[in-house]
Amino acid sequence: MILIDGKKAATELKEELKQEISQIKKKYNKVPGLTVILIGDMAPSQIYVRNKEKSAIEVGLKSEVIKYSNNVEEKIVLDKINELNKDDSVSGILVQLPLPNHIDKQKVIEAIIPSKDVDGFHPMNVGNLSSGYECSIPCTPLGCYLLIKKIEPKLSGKKVIIIGRSNLNGKPMAQLLLKENCTVTITHSKTKDLKAECLQADIIVAAVGIPELIRGDWVKKNTIVIDVGINKTERGIVGDVHFKEVFKVAKALTPVPGGVGPMTIACLLKNTIDCFKRSQK
Numbered sequence: 001m002i003l004i005d006g007k008k009a010a011t012e013l014k015e016e017l018k019q020e021i022s023q024i025k026k027k028y029n030k031v032p033g034l035t036v037i038l039i040g041d042m043a044p045s046q047i048y049v050r051n052k053e054k055s056a057i058e059v060g061l062k063s064e065v066i067k068y069s070n071n072v073e074e075k076i077v078l079d080k081i082n083e084l085n086k087d088d089s090v091s092g093i094l095v096q097l098p099l100p101n102h103i104d105k106q107k108v109i110e111a112i113i114p115s116k117d118v119d120g121f122h123p124m125n126v127g128n129l130s131s132g133y134e135c136s137i138p139c140t141p142l143g144c145y146l147l148i149k150k151i152e153p154k155l156s157g158k159k160v161i162i163i164g165r166s167n168l169n170g171k172p173m174a175q176l177l178l179k180e181n182c183t184v185t186i187t188h189s190k191t192k193d194l195k196a197e198c199l200q201a202d203i204i205v206a207a208v209g210i211p212e213l214i215r216g217d218w219v220k221k222n223t224i225v226i227d228v229g230i231n232k233t234e235r236g237i238v239g240d241v242h243f244k245e246v247f248k249v250a251k252a253l254t255p256v257p258g259g260v261g262p263m264t265i266a267c268l269l270k271n272t273i274d275c276f277k278r279s280q281k
């Protein structure tokens with residue numbers, strides 16, 4: 001049984017990115033820049049943005065956070081994005097979600113020029129990912145993919161069950177694993193027998209938001225289980241997977257916290273550098 005150490009993997013990735021940035025600095029005499037727009041004062045968003053900023057600075061990226069109050073006009077945000085789109089010192093733009101209700105999320109996502117869309121949410125990047133072209137890939141599924149590849153470099157023919165069909169997690173995860181020639185099933189809230197589906201899997205990726213939904217008797221031996229869920233309970237943060245039960249049967253499992261979470265931020269930094277590199281081509 002392997003406990004997949006996301007913290008260690010993220011530290012290793014960040015170390016590689018640090019080296020890459022120092023090479024970029026030597027070659028271009030500048031460093032890639034990440035600009036995050038934060039709207040409102042929701043505590044989780046503030047924590048996420050602070051962590052992103054801290055990690056960006058750690059690896060040597062130029063980091064900027066632009067903050068707006070909860071009642072900022074949509075036009076002001078769109079104008080700022082437009083300005084950042086044209087700013088050569090900005091390689092990546094991220095607008096922290098969720099947004100206040102009066103701001104149209106899709107309009108904001110589509111305002112970011114696809115070449116600087118480090119979240120990979122712009123329809124152009126979504127389309128490119130599904131067509132198998134080079135593009136920004138949403139950070140959490142990219143992090144999951146890198147963790148899976150560490151455990152199982154040869155993915156061709158593997159049967160994957162993805163639980164959850166969100167644009168953020170389930171759908172891009174499926175595209176990444178399809179490209180690796182996996183046989184992918186996306187399950188969701190209307191799936192009839194989720195346990196039976198899970199029992200078919202060589203790899204399970206759970207991105208649901210229900211505490212400990214996936215039990216030990218849902219998982220066959222030698223399955224790799226990736227737990228994306230972050231659920232607040234009275235016992236603290238737990239994943240979508242019942243850790244104690246699944247740990248006994250699976251081949252490998254990510255813990256929550258300390259699994260997918262740290263890789264998400266590291267992948268945001270990777271995406272920023274990749275956007276910079278593509279812009280220099």
Ligand code: NAD
Nearest residue numbers: 140164165166169188189207208209228229230260261264
């Ligand atoms: P979402 O709410 O957008 O989607 C949840 C999906 O789960 C939906 O597709 C729904 O159909 C499916 N679902 C709901 N009930 C189900 C059931 N009983 N059986 C099967 N499928 C069911 O959620 P999301 O944004 O994809 O996030 C999922 C989880 O991942 C949340 O806990 C979130 O906090 C967490 N998350 C973690 C990270 C990270 O970095 N680790 C990043 C993003 C999200």
